[in-house]
Amino acid sequence: MARPREFDEDAVLDAAVECFWKRGYEATSVRELVARTGITAASLYNAFGDKRSLYGRVLDHYVEASVANRIQRCEALPPRRAIEVFFEEIVKRSLGDRDRKGCLLVNAALDVAPHDPEFRKVVAAVLVQIEVFFLACTRDGQADGTIACSLSAETLAQHLLGVLMGIRVLARVRPERALLEGILAPTLALLRGAPGSSGT
Amino acid sequence: MARPREFDEDAVLDAAVECFWKRGYEATSVRELVARTGITAASLYNAFGDKRSLYGRVLDHYVEASVANRIQRCEALPPRRAIEVFFEEIVKRSLGDRDRKGCLLVNAALDVAPHDPEFRKVVAAVLVQIEVFFLACTRDGQADGTIACSLSAETLAQHLLGVLMGIRVLARVRPERALLEGILAPTLALLRGAPGSSGT
């Protein structure tokens, strides 16, 4: 019973993701968002509220499209393979990232999470979600013998989360294959289990 | 032969470090810098140039006071102990970081390095410096038998750098002791060497 939207909400969010992803929250202006999304400021404010709440929508949109998606795809694999494929994708994506945007979630962790309790909760929850995914992998892997039992599944999952963050940060400054794979190698070796070390 | 400065350059830099450290580059305004440093805008521009070049000085100042300092202190220790103490300090500092500022260098890696080639070089160089410190530790540790030889000293050093980044990022969103120590535990176990795994 009213005039219909002339824009596709998802397409606008995609464009907004691109802006915030590339520049970060503060450095992205509403004018740039308007230019990049192709809709007017009025439409943008009408549909998404102010800049901050648009960023919230953008973050959700990104997480759904990138993080949740990857987890879902990896969950289908056998546990240790899931972890390996997960990190292979991360390394590949990081090395192919010509404009060094990194991961919007990791960027948000330093950009917006420390100053904004609401966003901090969102980011923390997604990080927990990733940790839980890793935990499922390490637990299942230890159960079926493909992952070493020398450390608890919980500890391994936390370690994997930390290494993931490390790779994504370093890749934005030193996107060198040798470095990223070097970070990862000891972790993978540890999962595999050192020969003859079935824990005390 | 001219009017002397009324401010202490180092004190001003300390105050400026605090500003950029807390808010990041874009979110820190020159007015805030003026307020926090106590000198006028004219003095600030006269002494340090524009905002960007002040940030450069701030970064150097921080690196010298924090990073280089810590490396120097740890270099005096036996190699494996040096790594342990290094990370103990990082974890302790991260957990005591009430306003979640994290590490200015790591912040700069995501905040400023991806968009500014000059700053990228600076940040990358410091990261290399840290990696070199780790490398010296792993090499010496492998030589004196306190660090496992199942992986190369180079790979271990890269891994340590990655884990360091991971801890500093996660601490800003989830500053939980269990998490940070969980990230670290597998790495330390790996250095120590699994019992009976002296490589193939």
Added chain:
DNA sequence: TGCGTTCTAGTATGTATGTTCTAAAATGCG
């Protein structure tokens, strides 16, 4: 066909931004 509603377009609004200017104050050297 007209009414109510929600959209778009573009401009206006006030504030905050980074930076520079004007003028006065403070030193060392002649």
Added chain:
DNA sequence: CGCATTTTAGAACATACATACTAGAACGCA
């Protein structure tokens, strides 16, 4: 004691910012 030089103080600058407003256009339903 001035002259040259540099620092200060604070207002002034233009621009960029996030956001709100004013019109009018496009639809569904009566």
